[in-house]
Amino acid sequence: MQRMATSSPPQHPPGSAAAGAPVFSPLYQQIKALITRSLQSGEWKPGELIPSEAELATRFGVSQGTVRKAIDELAADNLLMRRQGRGTFVTTHHEEQVKFRFLRLVPDDDSGPALRMDREFLACHRVRAAADVARLLGVKAGDMVLEIRRVLRIAGRPLVYEDIYLPAAPFRGLTAERLEGYKGPLYALFESDFGTRMVRAEEKIRAVCAGADEAGLLQVEPGQALLSVERLSFSYGDQAVELRRGLYVTTHHHYRNTLS
Amino acid sequence: MQRMATSSPPQHPPGSAAAGAPVFSPLYQQIKALITRSLQSGEWKPGELIPSEAELATRFGVSQGTVRKAIDELAADNLLMRRQGRGTFVTTHHEEQVKFRFLRLVPDDDSGPALRMDREFLACHRVRAAADVARLLGVKAGDMVLEIRRVLRIAGRPLVYEDIYLPAAPFRGLTAERLEGYKGPLYALFESDFGTRMVRAEEKIRAVCAGADEAGLLQVEPGQALLSVERLSFSYGDQAVELRRGLYVTTHHHYRNTLS
């Protein structure tokens, strides 16, 4: 492994990242990129054990400490999971603990046992992407996208209505039947069946009043306040692969966030 | 520095943290605790430079690498800030970049220049804590707390209404006049005048309909949907020191969150 030198002319003023300047890149960042590439290419699949630190150090020709630092950061980003004595594993959405990494809605009274969430799929069809959807997903306006609509219920009461958009190409073959038959989280299905792992997401949250349609779907009064959550999810390499527009009923649940 | 041994009887079954078992504590965690204590005691004040890694290593009798790992974690928790070539500084709320660490409301169209936020204080008085407020702040119901009410405006339009509760004791001397005269963020004032640093916070977010009073204060129609944000802020040692109930107008702004 070659270190990227701060090559020849040290002409650019200190502190300024001059245009196109060959900036210093630490070795462990390069290792991190190599590991990420192996994850992306499917060399190590979600849930699997990756080679030991010593093995990777040999493979990349660096010290174990350098591999360690790379893995540290990937673990901090939730791409890998370390387990002392066992090894380092690729993170997966098929795991109890990770189930609520993306849905941040929790019961106001969380003392009782966690209730099972029921899902009803209302639609799953191909449509042409509207301009805003296309822009966010990084496809051309009018390109085909998959649209999924569903309602989540808890103890029979509607809690969430979601409108989900996926680029058609990578999710070819995703049908209503497949959705109905699948038990786990949607992101686990995407991971298993389509090799697309959601790694990161950004949400825009606002309060809106329920319109007639939404009120009907969520069994609330028209005009009731609902939490509107627009989520853009990214896979490896910061590629946007899902747009989700949700309406949450927050009468007995709330969106939980931690600031630090 | 003594390492905490996994003391005598290794009787508890592996993997289970048996009651009161003297668990293994790495050296760097102990160093981290010592540094935190110095921060809490005011030995190093917000904005100040702390001793160099080498100096701390000597003081604590450990290697620089161990101090480094401790500082790494404190920096990740936003308690310290490293600056290559200059040193390590205590984080402070008096800094441009940190201004919006806690207020996550951003304009829908963030292309224009950031607009200045105007503040109007509606109240600042001592009241007896209601049961729920007392519980969250960790004081006894009926104890005195400080209540501050304010409205934030942007370009003259009301954006946020907040009802803030502080335990009376540590904030003795905080008056309406002091609030009016202060330019920076509230958390910067708390830090400078009362030695209380907000380090972490938890928010519960829901959607509510504006009542008559709230609609008046925020200049919206009664019944309009508002974002309700209840924030509990913590200082060093996970001590709750502020409860804030806010209502955000999200017609041209949204709450931004990142999931990973």
Place this chain on the structure above:
DNA sequence: GAGTGGTCTAGACCACTCC
């Protein structure tokens, strides 16, 4: 007991900031 990640050390050298 072998293998894994986790901690700790000591030392070298690099990049950055400031005088």
Place this chain on the structure above:
DNA sequence: GAGTGGTCTAGACCACTCA
């Protein structure tokens, strides 16, 4: 050039898991 944090190495030992 002195001082700081940032990177990288090599090696020792520890805690944990599993066979």
